Amino acid sequence: MDLCIRPIGRVDGDVVSFLRDTLRKVFGCCKVLIPMEVPMDAYDPIRNQFESTKILFKLTPLCEVVLGVTEVDLYADGLNFVFGEAEVGGNRAIISLHRLRPEFYGEKPDIDLLKLRALKEAMHEIGHVLGLLHCNDPKCVMHFSNSIIDTDLKDWKFCERCRSILKRKGIELNL
Numbered sequence: 001m002d003l004c005i006r007p008i009g010r011v012d013g014d015v016v017s018f019l020r021d022t023l024r025k026v027f028g029c030c031k032v033l034i035p036m037e038v039p040m041d042a043y044d045p046i047r048n049q050f051e052s053t054k055i056l057f058k059l060t061p062l063c064e065v066v067l068g069v070t071e072v073d074l075y076a077d078g079l080n081f082v083f084g085e086a087e088v089g090g091n092r093a094i095i096s097l098h099r100l101r102p103e104f105y106g107e108k109p110d111i112d113l114l115k116l117r118a119l120k121e122a123m124h125e126i127g128h129v130l131g132l133l134h135c136n137d138p139k140c141v142m143h144f145s146n147s148i149i150d151t152d153l154k155d156w157k158f159c160e161r162c163r164s165i166l167k168r169k170g171i172e173l174n175l
């Protein structure tokens, strides 16, 4: 699968390299594109957050699946925040590291935990791009995360059921 990561603004290089290496193992291919600037027209000064959907639509679909990764805090229509967003069955997805950092919750920095959380959110949004919807299995990466607790509870992989849906679409994973 032709998968690319597009950093949006300044993004932790360790996390981007980790995502690239892991996603490459899972999907067979993953490259990192040159970063794009954070689109300031997506900024809401009252909320001090960026509108996720606006940034998502600014991602150029340069690959079959483009995953935007940003550090800025994202929100979407009717939601206080989002960890990420995707075009179900489309080409584009975005994740934010902002609320994945333990510091956000008053805990001490933990790069390994941050990487694992970022991988879960990346797999989740890529799953949506590949046509998967939310899964009832709380351990499945396609389970909806309402809070960081849900993210920490789930695995970074697709469950058997989600994997078989992908297989029927001809998407074979190395998991």
Ligand SMILES: [Zn+2]
Binding pocket: 124, 128, 134, 144
């Ligand atoms: Zn979702």
Ligand SMILES: [Zn+2]
Binding pocket: 135, 136, 137, 140, 141, 142, 143, 158, 159, 160, 161, 162, 163
């Ligand atoms: Zn599942």
